[in-house]
Amino acid sequence: MLEADNLACLKGDRLLFRGLALRLAAGELLRIAGPNGVGKTSLLRLVSGLALAEAGEVRWKGTAIGRDREAFHRDLLYVGHAPALNDMLTPLENLQFTIAAAGDEADAESCMQALVRIGLANQLDLPARVLSQGQRRRVGLARLFLSARRPLWVLDEPFTALDVGAVEDLAGTLSDHCTAGGMVMLTTHQDAPFAMPPKVLDVGAFAC
Amino acid sequence: MLSTFFAVLRRDLLLAWRGRADVMVTLAFFVIVVCLFPFGVGAEPNLLRAIAPGVLWVAALLACLLSLHRLFAQDYADGTLEQLLLSSEPAVLWVLAKILAFWLTTGLPVVVVAPGLGLLLDLEQGALPVLVLSLALGTPILALLGAVGAALTLGVRGGGMLLALLILPLFVPVLIFGAGAVEAEASGTGALAHLLLLGGGLAGALALAPIACAASLRISTE
Amino acid sequence: MASGSIDQDNRMNPSPRGPSVLRFAAPQNFYPLAGRLAPWFAVTAAVLTLIGLWLAFFVAPVDATQGNVYRVIFIHVPAAWMSMFIYLVMAFWSAVGLVMNTRLSFVMSQALAPTGAMFCFVALWTGALWGRPTWGAYWVWDARLTSQLLLLFLYFGFIALTRAIEDPRRGDRAGAIIALVGAVNVPVIYFSVKWWNTLHQGASVSLTKAPSMASTMLMGMLVLAFASWAYTLAVTLWRVRPMILERERHTEWVGAVLDREGGRK
Numbered sequence: 112m113l114e115a116d117n118l119a120c121l122k123g124d125r126l127l128f129r130g131l132a133l134r135l136a137a138g139e140l141l142r143i144a145g146p147n148g149v150g151k152t153s154l155l156r157l158v159s160g161l162a163l164a165e166a167g168e169v170r171w172k173g174t175a176i177g178r179d180r181e182a183f184h185r186d187l188l189y190v191g192h193a194p195a196l197n198d199m200l201t202p203l204e205n206l207q208f209t210i211a212a213a214g215d216e217a218d219a220e221s222c223m224q225a226l227v228r229i230g231l232a233n234q235l236d237l238p239a240r241v242l243s244q245g246q247r248r249r250v251g252l253a254r255l256f257l258s259a260r261r262p263l264w265v266l267d268e269p270f271t272a273l274d275v276g277a278v279e280d281l282a283g284t285l286s287d288h289c290t291a292g293g294m295v296m297l298t299t300h301q302d303a304p305f306a307m308p309p310k311v312l313d314v315g316a317f318a319c
Numbered sequence: 320m321l322s323t324f325f326a327v328l329r330r331d332l333l334l335a336w337r338g339r340a341d342v343m344v345t346l347a348f349f350v351i352v353v354c355l356f357p358f359g360v361g362a363e364p365n366l367l368r369a370i371a372p373g374v375l376w377v378a379a380l381l382a383c384l385l386s387l388h389r390l391f392a393q394d395y396a397d398g399t400l401e402q403l404l405l406s407s408e409p410a411v412l413w414v415l416a417k418i419l420a421f422w423l424t425t426g427l428p429v430v431v432v433a434p435g436l437g438l439l440l441d442l443e444q445g446a447l448p449v450l451v452l453s454l455a456l457g458t459p460i461l462a463l464l465g466a467v468g469a470a471l472t473l474g475v476r477g478g479g480m481l482l483a484l485l486i487l488p489l490f491v492p493v494l495i496f497g498a499g500a501v502e503a504e505a506s507g508t509g510a511l512a513h514l515l516l517l518g519g520g521l522a523g524a525l526a527l528a529p530i531a532c533a534a535s536l537r538i539s540t541e
Numbered sequence: 542m543a544s545g546s547i548d549q550d551n552r553m554n555p556s557p558r559g560p561s562v563l564r565f566a567a568p569q570n571f572y573p574l575a576g577r578l579a580p581w582f583a584v585t586a587a588v589l590t591l592i593g594l595w596l597a598f599f600v601a602p603v604d605a606t607q608g609n610v611y612r613v614i615f616i617h618v619p620a621a622w623m624s625m626f627i628y629l630v631m632a633f634w635s636a637v638g639l640v641m642n643t644r645l646s647f648v649m650s651q652a653l654a655p656t657g658a659m660f661c662f663v664a665l666w667t668g669a670l671w672g673r674p675t676w677g678a679y680w681v682w683d684a685r686l687t688s689q690l691l692l693l694f695l696y697f698g699f700i701a702l703t704r705a706i707e708d709p710r711r712g713d714r715a716g717a718i719i720a721l722v723g724a725v726n727v728p729v730i731y732f733s734v735k736w737w738n739t740l741h742q743g744a745s746v747s748l749t750k751a752p753s754m755a756s757t758m759l760m761g762m763l764v765l766a767f768a769s770w771a772y773t774l775a776v777t778l779w780r781v782r783p784m785i786l787e788r789e790r791h792t793e794w795v796g797a798v799l800d801r802e803g804g805r806k
Contacts, residue, residue: 123708126791161401162541163710185407193398199337200330211326212399214407319791467722471715475705484701485719488694489726492733499737520729531722534639538714 112136113158113263113294117167120153127153128317129166137262140285140295140305145314151298152192152267154314158296159189159265171263185214188261190269194251198240202231202250205239210257217257225256230277245272255284264288266297278303323408324416331420341389346428349382353436364441371440372450372501376494378436379429379454380461384486386425387465388472388479390417391536395473400540410533418459418466418529426458442505449504449514456517457497463521463528464489470535493520568645568785569794575778575785582775589768596761610674614758617667619766620660621685623773624692625727627657631699632724635717644788647713650720651703652780656773658696664689684738688731695723709788 112135119129127150135141143151156162158169160176160183168175176183196205203222210217226235229249234242239250252269264285270278278301285295286306335342356374360366394400403413433454434447442450468486472478500513597615604611631650638646668686669679680686702719706712789795 121710121791124787124790159405161404181407181409184405187405189401189405191398191401193396193401195398195402197330197334197393197397197399199334204330204333208326208330209399209402211322212403212406212413214323216322464722467718471702471719472705475702477705481698481701481705484694485698488691488698488730489722491691492726492729495733495737527725531718535715535718538711538718541711 112173113169113171113296115158115167115169118154118157118164118169119166120150120157120162121165122150122153126165126319128314129319131167131314131317133312135263135294135296137292137294138289140289140307140309141297142309142311143296143298143314144311145318149314149318151314155189155191155265155267155296155298159187160184161189186261187263187265188213188254188258189265189267190251190254191267194247196239196242196247196250199238201236202226202239202242202246202253203235205250206253209251209254213258215257215260221257222253225253226250228256229253229280245274245277248272249277252281255281255288259288259291259293262293264293264295264297266295268298268300270299270301270303282306321412323403323406324412327403327413327416328420331417332423335420335424341386342424342428345382345386345425346432348385349378349429350432350436352378352381353439356440367440368442368505371437371442372446372498372505373494374440375433375436375442375450375501376454376457376498379433379458380487380490380494382429383425383458383461383465384483384490386421387462387469387486388482390421390466390469391473392469395540400536404537404540410536411529414466414529414533414536415525418462418532421466422459422462426454426462429458430454442501446501446505449510450501452514453497453500453510453517456514456521457493460493460517460521460524461490463524463532464493466532467528467535470532470539473536473539493517496520568789569792571645572782572785572798575781579775579778579782582771582778586768586771586775589764589771593761593765593768596757596764601757601761607675610671613667613671615761615765617664617671618762619769620667621664621689622766623769624657624661624664624689624696627653627660627773628692628695628720628727629724631657632720635720639714639717639721644710644713645785647717648781648784648788649777651713651716652777652784653773654696654700654703655780656776658693658700660769660773661689661693661696665693682738684731684735687734687738691730691734692727695727699723 113133114135115131115133117129118131118133120127120131131154133141143154145151153162157164160169160180168177170176171183171186174182195209196202197208200208203219203226206222206226207217207219210222223235226232229252231246231249231253234246239247242250248269248271255264258264266285269281273281282303282305285297285303289295290306353374356370357367360370391400394403404410406413430451433450437447437450438444465482465486468482468489471485472482475481496513496517500510500517503513504510593615597612601612601615603609631653634646634650634653637643638650665686668689672681672683672686673679699716699720703712703716706715786795786798790799
């Protein structure tokens with residue numbers, strides 16, 4: 112279970128929000144809402160441990176995430192704004208590297224299947240620099256198919272630049288993950304066809 | 320346990336291979352800087368022989384400095400660094416892998432071509448093995464210390480010059496012992512003490528720099 | 542539940558509960574304290590400087606070998622001491638800040654840096670002035686002077702890094718790391734430069750071992766060293782105050798302070 116109490120986030124010299132609390136239990140899908148610039152991405156970075164909270168703390172299974180970083184990161188999958196793609200590598204090489212870098216086993220076969228499933232069958236051997244925005248996005252998201260073992264998924268705008276079919280497929284994957292007892296926390300500007308309506312946390316309510 | 324280490328090492332070496340022009344540029348820079356000195360101070364063999372150790376070492380140091388900004392910049396820009404920081408393996412490991420890959424692609428070539436340049440400067444042939452050894456021990460220290468500076472200056476305006484200002488004073492001991500070793504060997508006093516000190520410095524840098532570098536990367540991506 | 546409740550009393554800087562000394566680690570308590578203490582240190586510095594200079598120029602005897610030139614030692618040595626000591630203090634505050642995550646520590650180390658660099662520069666400058674009559678050159682690559690020069694570069698690096706990073710929190714922590722890296726390297730640099738110097742230079746006139754150090758000379762030097770101390774404290778405390786306000790400007794107490802001080806003008 113993921114919990115946060117009394118979170119405050121400082122960006123530059125501006126306090127984005129304060130007093131934010133959230134709770135995410137197994138099987139829940141949480142959508143972070145709020146206008147642009149209110150701190151949705153900052154909140155996701157706080158929760159994933161990339162950024163330090165100005166006040167308050169984030170707990171995973173009851174322990175503060177900074178206390179046992181490696182254990183928390185073993186359970187976490189974070190896909191941020193930047194697709195973490197190197198232009199000189201192929202999608203397959205990129206995906207394999209991302210998985211291995213996270214500390215997981217990744218054989219080429221299952222990585223290939225994941226890329227085919229997300230619709231990149233024809234781009235497997237191309238360098239990433241020739242891919243379109245949507246295709247780059249998909250390479251990052253292909254990780255989801257291989258990360259079912261990681262219970263907590265934190266996704267920053269996963270639906271951006273995806274076409275309708277891909278959005279549907281992704282929403283299905285997220286719903287499945289929740290049904291299997293996982294947790295998903297995401298930001299999005301568009302409505303996605305989730306199996307059940309997500310809980311919503313409006314960061315704007317805590318804005319300063 | 321070491322899967323991240325080897326994944327990063329393999330990827331960085333692969334990237335260096337695909338972008339090998341960059342590696343060649345560093346090497347060409349090293350050669351050109353060394354070749355400039357005779358034009359500046361005159362081609363008098365005795366003079367060149369006297370300044371050869373210092374010139375070779377300063378050129379190696381500058382070559383390392385100029386390529387350092389490449390170490391994390393790309394990963395920082397495309398988000399790979401974030402993913403690495405979220406790895407379930409300790410950051411020190413993959414930081415070490417990145418530094419090792421960096422040294423293999425910039426330090427090692429310099430070590431390899433240095434003896435040839437030593438001959439250009441009329442360095443005594445007996446001192447060439449010591450030159451190679453001192454560079455082989457010293458350039459990894461430069462890479463380790465430089466990595467901390469590169470991590471701290473990520474995405475900062477004027478990062479390149481700032482990196483030089485931060486790191487060059489720290490390079491001075493390496494320069495002293497590295498060039499000193501070659502000079503001591505050439506003048507017949509024996510380079511063992513210098514080389515031992517370089518080795519000790521390398522051990523210390525290996526133990527401390529990756530920790531500082533990992534902490535710096537966390538600070539810079541925050 | 543995905544809904545949060547706003548903690549009505551969510552103060553950003555709660556005073557640490559504990560021994561009363563720790564109370565001053567909270568910025569809102571340290572800010573007025575710094576303002577109260579700074580003038581006292583400034584006065585102490587001025588008085589001690591006058592006493593020290595009087596001892597240096599009127600009481601201390603003329604040196605048998607160097608004549609009156611040696612009197613530069615009264616400025617040179619305290620400045621050199623201070624420049625090294627301030628770097629250590631900076632590193633100490635940086636370590637405290639990184640370990641305890643106290644923002645005031647970072648502010649302290651950044652407020653100290655310009656003063657340290659200034660003393661470093663003064664030590665170099667007076668060293669050069671002293672070197673001209675004693676060595677016959679403004680600059681020789683003496684081990685102490687060279688280490689001092691490198692220390693000045695370390696100061697410049699620290700100041701440049703903390704100024705170049707726009708996000709104050711990142712700047713604080715990045716500066717702390719480089720201060721610590723520098724502090725670890727200072728002994729290495731000093732040792733290596735000394736080694737290099739003995740190989741290249743042979744023995745040189747040592748700056749601090751002035752022949753026949755009279756007790757009045759020592760006295761003058763100590764008094765000036767204490768004066769430098771008081772000066773450093775005063776200047777640092779003054780420099781810390783606006784830095785605290787800038788960093789804490791989103792808090793209520795800073796709003797109150799600004800209202801009060803703005804109203805006075």
